[in-house]
Structure formats: structure tokens, C-alpha cells
Amino acid sequence: MKPLGSLFEELANKQSFFLELKMRMILREWERLVGPLIARHVKIEKVENGVVHVVCDDSLWMTELSLQKDNLLRLLNEKAGKKLFKDMRFRRGK
Numbered sequence: 001m002k003p004l005g006s007l008f009e010e011l012a013n014k015q016s017f018f019l020e021l022k023m024r025m026i027l028r029e030w031e032r033l034v035g036p037l038i039a040r041h042v043k044i045e046k047v048e049n050g051v052v053h054v055v056c057d058d059s060l061w062m063t064e065l066s067l068q069k070d071n072l073l074r075l076l077n078e079k080a081g082k083k084l085f086k087d088m089r090f091r092r093g094k
Contacts, residue, residue, distance in 0.1 A: 019084070023047050026079050033075050038065070050086035052076070055093045062090045 027047065031039035041061045045053040052073075056062035065072065069088050076085045 020047075022080065023084055026076060026084075027052070029079065033079065034072070045091075047085070050084060052085055052088045054088055054090050056090055057092075057094060059092055062092050066090055 024047075027044050030044055034042070038061075041057045042065055043055050045055045047053070054065065056065060065088075069090075073085050073088060077083050
């Protein structure tokens, strides 16, 4: 019998529904991955085709996160165990 985690991985590789579910599960850990300070000012809006759309509550946070984009993508993809997240786009908003 296969462990549940490996079965989920197998499904995620074969069906886009499970891939989307895996991405959403990883993004639910946003605060733990980036820390409470960043999470208070920066929220995930959506993910489309591997692009994470992020809303920052202020232009300073948008600039700071833009500079950290490569590191944030690395963190997300390490959590995923493969390159699911290809890019991040930032906008200012609530």
C-alpha cells in the first residue's frame, strides 16, 4: 500500500485539479513561510498558470517583496518539492 502523500503526488502529476489543490495547500502556509510581519501586509490573491498574484497594502511592501521574489519562489517551490510556482506579480491594494 502506498503512503497517502505519494498517492497525492502521483495524482497531482496527472490531473490539474490535484495540482491546483496542492498549490492551494502550500499557499495556505504563506504566513508560516514568510513570517507574521510580511503576512500582515501581503496577501495571496490568486494563482494562475503557476503565477502567484500578490496584493501588498503599501507600495513599500510591494517594492520590498519584488526584490525578494526569487527567494519567495524558491521557498514555495521547495515546499512543493518541485517547480510549481513560476513567477510572482505584485500589486498595491487591500
